[in-house]
Amino acid sequence: MADESPFFHLREKAVRDSFDVMDKKMLTPWAFFKSGNPISITNFRGDSVNYGGIEFEGSPRQVYWNRFFTPCLEDTIVQHFEESVRQCRESQYFDPRALDETATLLRKHIRAFLDKMAKLDQTLRARSHSDPVARKDVSDEVSAMNALIDSHLAAGRALIRHARPSWLEKNRWWLAAVIAAVVGGIFGSIPGFIALLR
Numbered sequence: 001m002a003d004e005s006p007f008f009h010l011r012e013k014a015v016r017d018s019f020d021v022m023d024k025k026m027l028t029p030w031a032f033f034k035s036g037n038p039i040s041i042t043n044f045r046g047d048s049v050n051y052g053g054i055e056f057e058g059s060p061r062q063v064y065w066n067r068f069f070t071p072c073l074e075d076t077i078v079q080h081f082e083e084s085v086r087q088c089r090e091s092q093y094f095d096p097r098a099l100d101e102t103a104t105l106l107r108k109h110i111r112a113f114l115d116k117m118a119k120l121d122q123t124l125r126a127r128s129h130s131d132p133v134a135r136k137d138v139s140d141e142v143s144a145m146n147a148l149i150d151s152h153l154a155a156g157r158a159l160i161r162h163a164r165p166s167w168l169e170k171n172r173w174w175l176a177a178v179i180a181a182v183v184g185g186i187f188g189s190i191p192g193f194i195a196l197l198r
Helices: 006-030 061-066 070-091 096-127 139-163 174-189 188-197
Strands: 039-042 050-051
Touching: 006 039, 006 050, 006 070, 006 096, 050 061, 061 070, 061 096, 070 096, 096 139
Parallel strands: none
Antiparallel strands: 039 050
């Protein structure tokens, strides 16, 4: 990206790694659905599916598209926004670009992941290599995930905006020194000023 935040490369790696793990541990095992051997797959929430000797239609396909991956994608969005906000707060870097970058990275990887799911879905529904099966349109799933990203982006921006110290908070020691110097100059010294207050 052209004007990156200091967190860009950290966030890029973290988001990419999340989707690589999800692909390897959760999506790839579905490719063996038609192998003739039973499959057992567990998602990141601990939900398991066990299938064997059936076609990829009806309940297995519903689970694949609705119950198995969707909660994990939602959790991934929440996790990465929470991490971005935490990094901003801990470093006192309150630039919304860090959150915009997280949103852009999530959109990119979610789109690619859903496209990969659609391609695997198409393969699993085909009865043979010569069986033409239409690829599922994932635009509704992408839209739903983008809406969730947008809501977390807005919440994250509000959190870092309210966490940002005001000008007075950032400059309180400097301001106290100026006030002390002015007061000291007016009253001769701080001990003299304190004596006047008694």
